[in-house]
Structure formats: structure tokens, C-alpha cells
Amino acid sequence: MRRRRRQHTPATEPDLPITPMLDMSFQLMAFFILTFRPVPTEGQLALVLPDAGNTAPSFASPIEDKPEGYVATVSPTGGVPSDITLLKDGELEPKTFKMTAGNQSQAMNDFYKALGEIIREKKAAKGPLPKLEIQFGDDVRYQFVIKMLDDAKLAGFEKISPNLLGKAVPKKPAP
Amino acid sequence: MSVPANHDKAAEPNLTPMLDMVLQLVMFFMLCANFIAEETNAMVKLPDASAARILDKNTGQTIFINLTYPGKDKFGVDQPKTLTFNAGVRKVACSNSLQLQTELENQYKLDEARAQKKPQDRAEWEAGRGRSIVVLRADQRHDYKEINEILAAARAANYRDIQLRAIQLKN
Numbered sequence: 457m458r459r460r461r462r463q464h465t466p467a468t469e470p471d472l473p474i475t476p477m478l479d480m481s482f483q484l485m486a487f488f489i490l491t492f493r494p495v496p497t498e499g500q501l502a503l504v505l506p507d508a509g510n511t512a513p514s515f516a517s518p519i520e521d522k523p524e525g526y527v528a529t530v531s532p533t534g535g536v537p538s539d540i541t542l543l544k545d546g547e548l549e550p551k552t553f554k555m556t557a558g559n560q561s562q563a564m565n566d567f568y569k570a571l572g573e574i575i576r577e578k579k580a581a582k583g584p585l586p587k588l589e590i591q592f593g594d595d596v597r598y599q600f601v602i603k604m605l606d607d608a609k610l611a612g613f614e615k616i617s618p619n620l621l622g623k624a625v626p627k628k629p630a631p
Numbered sequence: 632m633s634v635p636a637n638h639d640k641a642a643e644p645n646l647t648p649m650l651d652m653v654l655q656l657v658m659f660f661m662l663c664a665n666f667i668a669e670e671t672n673a674m675v676k677l678p679d680a681s682a683a684r685i686l687d688k689n690t691g692q693t694i695f696i697n698l699t700y701p702g703k704d705k706f707g708v709d710q711p712k713t714l715t716f717n718a719g720v721r722k723v724a725c726s727n728s729l730q731l732q733t734e735l736e737n738q739y740k741l742d743e744a745r746a747q748k749k750p751q752d753r754a755e756w757e758a759g760r761g762r763s764i765v766v767l768r769a770d771q772r773h774d775y776k777e778i779n780e781i782l783a784a785a786r787a788a789n790y791r792d793i794q795l796r797a798i799q800l801k802n
Contacts, residue, residue, distance in 0.1 A: 474646060474650060477650070478646065478649075478650060478653070481650065481653045481654055481657055482653065484657045484661075485653055485656050485657050485660065488656075488657065488660030488661060489660065492660055492663065494663075496798045496799070497685065497798070497799040498677065498683070498685075498768075498796050498797070498798060498799065499680065499683025499684050499685050499686075499796070499797060499798075499799035500683055500684060500685075500686055500766060500794035500795065500796055500797070501680055501682060501683055501684075501794065501795045501797060502684070502792065502793075502794050503792075503793050503794070503795060504791060504792060504793075505782055505785065505786045505790070505791050505792075505793055506786075532775075592775040592779075593775065594774060594775060594776035594779070595774045595775070595776065596774065596775045597771070597772065597773070597774060597775070598678060598769055598770070598771050598772070598773045598774070598775060598777075598778050599678045599771035599772070601678075601775050601778065602678035602679070602680050602771070602795060602797050603678070603680075605680070605795065606680040606681055606682050606683070606797070609680075609682035610681060610682050618775075618778075618779075618782065619779075620775065620776070620779045
């Protein structure tokens with residue numbers, strides 16, 4: 457049997473044009489580099505809202521020691537906090553941190569230090585951590601509200617309630 | 632002087648490693664491109680806080696409340712103040728805090744109904760847990776009075792634990 461002679465064709469080199477792909481890739485890369493903006497991480501400050509009425513306070517459970525309470529007030533002056541006061545439950549005279557145009561950050565620092573001192577004392581005495589209610593004037597800017605809540609958290613307070621100044625929840629009358 | 636025989640051969644740069652690198656970079660930027668999540672609002676300029684902690688992903692249903700500040704957006708178009716309620720598929724633009732309170736009350740009823748389905752969820756509910764988490768994303772330029780209206784609405788709808796969202800500052 458005669459073998460058919462295979463027809464010999466010249467081998468062709470496969471040619472993949474990568475230039476358009478490279479162009480496209482560079483364009484995509486340029487687009488993503490130019491539009492890349494790392495989004496800042498968002499976090500939360502966890503708070504406990506004060507009671508709406510004469511209901512049982514949520515802070516303390518009946519089996520644990522009732523924690524001490526502190527009330528801070530922040531009075532407004534055109535959006536910026538002015539005087540800050542800090543009053544412990546049962547005391548009559550609040551500690552005042554006077555705020556003037558020049559010493560704004562100083563007063564806030566002093567307030568932060570005072571909060572830290574309270575927590576340090578409580579931790580040393582191994583007592584329950586106190587709760588803190590901060591009452592803000594109605595025109596205090598939210599930026600400062602968060603700053604003060606942040607300071608209170610950093611100082612070590614865990615149960616913090618924001619409230620409107622002058623809208624304090626009326627306490628239950630003693631039986 | 633002798634010249635190598637391959638002197639006339641055209642020099643061909645090896646593009647393959649560069650192409651690999653470029654494609655990897657493209658992939659990196661594509662994956663890192665952050666598209667705005669639907670439950671949040673890019674118009675809200677959040678305040679900064681060092682003590683802010685990232686929300687645990689296993690905390691169940693989350694209600695996002697966005698409060699924007701009126702002003703011009705980045706294209707110079709006037710934008711009004713908006714108050715939106717987002718809870719999963721429920722997204723409502725509220726005209727005021729009363730409407731927000733109604734939405735929160737409805738959500739509370741949904742939470743309660745969901746908790747009644749299983750005995751263990753019911754026990755959690757009775758113990759004061761199992762509620763949706765309310766996350767407030769409010770613009771830092773607002774006065775506290777407006778924030779307090781939202782907090783009062785949440786409180787009236789029986790939500791006591793609230794989370795104020797802020798940009799996390801690195802310590």
C-alpha cells in the first residue's frame with residue numbers, strides 16, 4: 457500500500473497581540489489609582505438612653521450593687537460648649553469647669569481628668585463602675601457632643617446616657 | 632574589533648512580567664474600590680471619636696438612621712436635610728422625628744414577632760435582648776436638639792441601646 461505523502465505546510469507562529477490588552481490594563485490602572493480613596497473606618501459609641509419615664513432604671517440589676525451616678529451638664533454658647541459641671545449623686549455642689557474662649561481645650565482636658573480620677577478610685581476600691589449622664593444644651597454642636605462622650609468612654613465609663621439639658625428625668629418620689 | 636553575529640537582531644523587551652504586575656494592580660484596585668453601602672449615606676459628615684468600636688457583624692438586625700445636613704453637595708447642588716430609616720429591605724425617608732418614631736415602633740413589633748417564634752428567642756426577649764441595634768449616623772454640624780429628637784424617638788419606641796456612629800480615630 458502506498459502511503460499518502462503528507463502535505464507539508466510551513467509552521468505558523470501563534471501571535472497574540474498583547475498591545476491592546478496592555479493599553480487597556482494601563483487605562484484601568486490609571487482610573488483606579490486616580491479614583492482610589494481609602495474610606496475611613498467607621499465605628500460606634502455605644503450608649504444607653506435614659507428612662508423615658510418613671511420606669512425602673514436599666515443600669516442596675518436587682519442582684520448587683522447599685523452603681524453610683526454622676527450627672528454632667530454642658531451649657532451652650534453659640535454651638536460651642538461653655539461651662540461644664542459634674543455632680544455626684546447625693547451631692548449638692550457640682551464641680552465646675554469654666555470655659556472661656558481661650559481655655560476651651562483646657563476645661564475639656566480637666567473634665568476628662570476628673571472622669572479618669574473617678575474611674576481610678578472606683579477600680580482601686582473594686583466597686584461597680586459608676587454611670588454617667590451628660591446633659592447637653594440644645595445648641596451644643598454634635599461634634600462636641602461626640603467629643604465629650606468619647607472622652608467619657610476613654611476615661612473608662614461604660615454606661616453613658618446623653619440627655620437634653622433641663623430635660624432630666626424626674627426621679628420617683630420616695631415612698 | 633569583532634562584532635557579535637547577532638548585533639542586528641531587534642531587541643524585544645519582555646512584557647510578560649510587567650503585564651502580570653499591571654493586571655495584579657488592576658485587580659487590587661478593583662477589589663479595594665469601596666462602593667457606598669446602601670444603608671449609609673455619603674452626604675453625612677461624621678464626627679471623630681477615638682473610643683469608637685467597629686460593629687460586630689454577628690449582632691443581628693441593625694437599623695441605620697441617617698441625618699444629613701442641608702447644604703451644597705460636591706457638584707454644587709443644594710441638598711435639603713434628610714432623615715432616613717434603613718432596616719434591611721425597609722428604607723423610608725422620614726419627614727420628621729414623629730414619622731421616624733412610627734417606623735421604629737413598627738420595627739420593634741417586627742423584632743417582637745420574630746422573637747416569639749422560638750422559645751429561646753422568647754427568653755432572650757424577656758431578658759431585654761434580641762432587639763435590633765439602632766445606629767445613628769448624624770452629621771457633626773447639627774445641634775444637639777436635633778439629635779435629641781431622634782434619640783427621644785428611639786426611646787419612645789422602646790429602643791434603649793443606641794450606637795452613635797463616628798469616624799474611628801487611630802490612637
